[in-house]
Amino acid sequence: MQKLFFLSFVFLLSCSVGKSPNKFSDAGIVKIYDLKDRRATDSLLIFLRSENVSYRREAALAFASVQDSLASLSLGTALLEDPDNEVKRNAAFSLGQTGGTQAVNALIPAIEISDRNVLSEVLEALGKTIQKEDIKILTDFNSKDTLIEEGQARGFYQLSLRRKADSTVTIKASEYLDSKKSFQTRLAAANYFARSQKLEGENFNERLINAAQMDVHPEVRMASISGFRHIEVTKALPVINKISISDKDFRVRISAIRACQNFPLMETQDIVFKGLEDPDEMVRVAASEVIRSKIEKPLNRLSPSISSANNTRVKANLYAALLKSESPEGFVQEIIDNYQTASPYYKANLLSALGEAQGANQAKAFEFLSQELLNDKNEKVITTSAADAIVSINRNFMKQASAQGGWTVYPPLSASPTTMDPTLFIGVYKKAIAKGDEAVSGIIAGALMNKDLHYKEQLTDITFLKEAKAKLSLPKDLESLQPLENAIAYLEGREKPAPLKNKFNHPIDWETVKTINSDQKIEIKTSKGTIVLKLLIEDSPGSAINFVELVKRNYYDGKFFHRVVPNFVIQTGCNRGDGYGGEDYSIRSEFSLRKYNTGSVGMASAGKDTEGTQWFITHSPTPHLDGRYTIFAETISGMEIVHKIEVGDKIIEARLKD
Structure with missing residues (x-):
C-alpha cells in the first residue's frame, strides 16, 4: 500500500513539474501575441488559416486590438466558414472592434449562425457597426435564448453610444428592463437609457422608473436613474428624491444626485443640498459637483454649507459655486x-x-x-x-x-x-x-x-x-x-494636423511573461487599507507584465490616487501626481471579450496604444469602456477599500503576492 502511494505521488509530481504557469509555454501562441503587439496584420493572417484551432482562435481575437480593416475580409470568412465556434465568436468581436463596410457585410449574414455564444457576440458587434438603414436587422431579430437576448441588448447599447438608435430601439430596450429578463440584459438596457443623448416619447417612463426603484441589482438601479434626463421633471424629481435618501447602496445615491444635473438647480436644490449631508463622502462630493456645475443664481444656503463641509473637495467645489454665482467680496x-x-x-x-x-x-x-x-x-x-x-x-x-x-x-x-x-x-x-x-x-x-x-x-x-x-x-x-x-x-492658419501616434517602442519580455502564474496576485497596501488584484496575464500579457515590472521596481510605492470620480474610477500610477505623468515608453492596447465590471482594473490612456504606468479600478460596471481600455486585472478583495479611496490617498506598497 505504501509502495502504491509512493508511485502515485511520483506520477503526480512528474505531471506537475513540467506544467507551465500560463499558456505562453506554447511558442505559437507567443508568436501570435507578439505579432499582435507589433500590429503585424499580414503575419497574423497566416495563423488565422492555421490547422491548429488554438492558433486560429488566438489570431481571430488578436485583430480586436489590431483593428486593421485589411483583415476584415479574412475575419468575415472565419466568422462564416470556420468549423470552430470559438474562432467564429472571436472573429465577430474583432469585426465589431474594427468596423467598416466589410465588417457589416460579414456580420449581417452571421445572424443565421445557430451557436448561442457566437450569435450573442454577432448581435453586439452589429450594434457597433451598422448604420441607421440597417437597424431593423437588430430590432426585428427574435431572441429566444437568454444569452442571445443579452447580446441583442448590448447591441442596442452600442447603438446609443454611436447616436444611431431610433424609437424602435428605445421601445425594445425598455421591454428589456423587465424584471423577468436576465441581469445582463437589464443592465445593458438600463445603460442604453443612461447613455442615449435624446429620446422621444414617454412609452419607456414607467419601466425606467420601476427599474430605478425596484430592480434587485444596484448596478441596474444606478444605470436606470442615470437615464432620468429623458423623463419630464415633475415625474423624475420625486423618484430621484426618494432614491437619493433611501437606497442602501451609496453608488445608487450618487447616480440619483448626478441625475439632478439634467434639471435646473432651482428645482433640484433640496435634493442636492440634502446630498451634502449623506453619510458617504463620495455622495457628498457628487452633490457638491452638481451644485458647482449647475449654479446660476445666488443661493442663501450655500455659505452655511461651506462652513459645515468637512471634506476638502466638497468645500472647494462649494467655494467655486459661490464665486461663480455671487462674486462676493472677501x-x-x-x-x-x-x-x-x-x-x-x-x-x-x-x-x-x-x-x-x-x-x-x-x-x-x-x-x-x-x-x-x-x-x-x-x-x-x-x-x-x-x-x-x-x-x-x-x-x-x-x-x-x-x-x-x-x-x-x-x-x-x-x-x-x-x-x-x-x-x-x-x-x-x-x-x-x-x-x-x-x-x-x-x-x-x-x-x-x-x-x-x-x-x-x-x-x-x-x-x-x-x-x-x-x-x-x-x-x-x-x-x-x-x-x-x-x-x-x-x-498659422493651417489645417488641423493628423493625430499623433506612438510608434512601437516597448517589446514584451516574453521570458518573464512565461514565469507569471495565470492566477498571479498583487497586493496593494494603501493609506486606507489593502486591495488584492488578480492579474489577467493570459488576456493582456503586455499590460500585465508591464505592471509586474513596475511593481518589482517599487515604482508604485508612494504614488497618489490623483483621480477619483464617484461611482466611476479611482486612478493612480502618475509620477507627477496630476494625471499628466508617465515614463518614456508606451505599451499597446490589448482588448479581449472581458467586460468592465465592479473592480475591473484597466490601463489609463490618451487613446489607443498610448498606455504606460497609470491604471484605474472601477467602482461599478462601466460598459462604455469595453473594447476601448485594456483590462489587465480584477479586484478579488478589498472593494470596500476601493470605495473609500479619495484623491490624495497613497499607495504605501505594491507587491507580488505568493
Missing part, C-alpha cells in the same frame, strides 16, 4: 488664506475654485493664480491646476467682454488687484510655457487655439510655442505635443 481672500496651510491636493482644488471667479474678483484671483503657476517650488498638481484655473478665468473674462459690446484689444497694463486686461494672459502664458513643463504647455496651447479667446488676432510671433514643442518628444509627451501642434497650425 471670499477670494478667504480661499487664499485657507490655501496657505492646505495639503497639495486641497490646494489644487482651491486653485480650481478660483478659476470660477467673476467680475471684480477676477483680477485678484488671476494675480494669485499667476503667482502659483510660476512658482517653481510647487508640486506639479498645483502647477497644472493653476494653469487650468487661469484658462478658466480667461474664458470667463472674454465671455463677459463680449457680452458688454464685443472683444477689444487693450493696451498693455501692469497687473494690479483691481485691473484686468487681455494682454495679461498672453504675458503669463509665455512665462509659463518658457519654464518647460509639458503639461502646462499642453493646457495653455489648448487655450490659444480657442476661437472665442481671439488669440489668432493677437499673436503674430509664436516662436515661444515652437520652442516649447522642440523640447518635447514621443511617446512620453503625446498629450502635450498634440495640442501644441494643433495650436501652432491654428495660429
Whole structure:
C-alpha cells in the first residue's frame, strides 16, 4: 500500500513539474501575441488559416486590438466558414472592434449562425457597426435564448453610444428592463437609457422608473436613474428624491444626485443640498459637483454649507459655486488664506475654485493664480491646476467682454488687484510655457487655439510655442505635443494636423511573461487599507507584465490616487501626481471579450496604444469602456477599500503576492 502511494505521488509530481504557469509555454501562441503587439496584420493572417484551432482562435481575437480593416475580409470568412465556434465568436468581436463596410457585410449574414455564444457576440458587434438603414436587422431579430437576448441588448447599447438608435430601439430596450429578463440584459438596457443623448416619447417612463426603484441589482438601479434626463421633471424629481435618501447602496445615491444635473438647480436644490449631508463622502462630493456645475443664481444656503463641509473637495467645489454665482467680496481672500496651510491636493482644488471667479474678483484671483503657476517650488498638481484655473478665468473674462459690446484689444497694463486686461494672459502664458513643463504647455496651447479667446488676432510671433514643442518628444509627451501642434497650425492658419501616434517602442519580455502564474496576485497596501488584484496575464500579457515590472521596481510605492470620480474610477500610477505623468515608453492596447465590471482594473490612456504606468479600478460596471481600455486585472478583495479611496490617498506598497 505504501509502495502504491509512493508511485502515485511520483506520477503526480512528474505531471506537475513540467506544467507551465500560463499558456505562453506554447511558442505559437507567443508568436501570435507578439505579432499582435507589433500590429503585424499580414503575419497574423497566416495563423488565422492555421490547422491548429488554438492558433486560429488566438489570431481571430488578436485583430480586436489590431483593428486593421485589411483583415476584415479574412475575419468575415472565419466568422462564416470556420468549423470552430470559438474562432467564429472571436472573429465577430474583432469585426465589431474594427468596423467598416466589410465588417457589416460579414456580420449581417452571421445572424443565421445557430451557436448561442457566437450569435450573442454577432448581435453586439452589429450594434457597433451598422448604420441607421440597417437597424431593423437588430430590432426585428427574435431572441429566444437568454444569452442571445443579452447580446441583442448590448447591441442596442452600442447603438446609443454611436447616436444611431431610433424609437424602435428605445421601445425594445425598455421591454428589456423587465424584471423577468436576465441581469445582463437589464443592465445593458438600463445603460442604453443612461447613455442615449435624446429620446422621444414617454412609452419607456414607467419601466425606467420601476427599474430605478425596484430592480434587485444596484448596478441596474444606478444605470436606470442615470437615464432620468429623458423623463419630464415633475415625474423624475420625486423618484430621484426618494432614491437619493433611501437606497442602501451609496453608488445608487450618487447616480440619483448626478441625475439632478439634467434639471435646473432651482428645482433640484433640496435634493442636492440634502446630498451634502449623506453619510458617504463620495455622495457628498457628487452633490457638491452638481451644485458647482449647475449654479446660476445666488443661493442663501450655500455659505452655511461651506462652513459645515468637512471634506476638502466638497468645500472647494462649494467655494467655486459661490464665486461663480455671487462674486462676493472677501471670499477670494478667504480661499487664499485657507490655501496657505492646505495639503497639495486641497490646494489644487482651491486653485480650481478660483478659476470660477467673476467680475471684480477676477483680477485678484488671476494675480494669485499667476503667482502659483510660476512658482517653481510647487508640486506639479498645483502647477497644472493653476494653469487650468487661469484658462478658466480667461474664458470667463472674454465671455463677459463680449457680452458688454464685443472683444477689444487693450493696451498693455501692469497687473494690479483691481485691473484686468487681455494682454495679461498672453504675458503669463509665455512665462509659463518658457519654464518647460509639458503639461502646462499642453493646457495653455489648448487655450490659444480657442476661437472665442481671439488669440489668432493677437499673436503674430509664436516662436515661444515652437520652442516649447522642440523640447518635447514621443511617446512620453503625446498629450502635450498634440495640442501644441494643433495650436501652432491654428495660429498659422493651417489645417488641423493628423493625430499623433506612438510608434512601437516597448517589446514584451516574453521570458518573464512565461514565469507569471495565470492566477498571479498583487497586493496593494494603501493609506486606507489593502486591495488584492488578480492579474489577467493570459488576456493582456503586455499590460500585465508591464505592471509586474513596475511593481518589482517599487515604482508604485508612494504614488497618489490623483483621480477619483464617484461611482466611476479611482486612478493612480502618475509620477507627477496630476494625471499628466508617465515614463518614456508606451505599451499597446490589448482588448479581449472581458467586460468592465465592479473592480475591473484597466490601463489609463490618451487613446489607443498610448498606455504606460497609470491604471484605474472601477467602482461599478462601466460598459462604455469595453473594447476601448485594456483590462489587465480584477479586484478579488478589498472593494470596500476601493470605495473609500479619495484623491490624495497613497499607495504605501505594491507587491507580488505568493
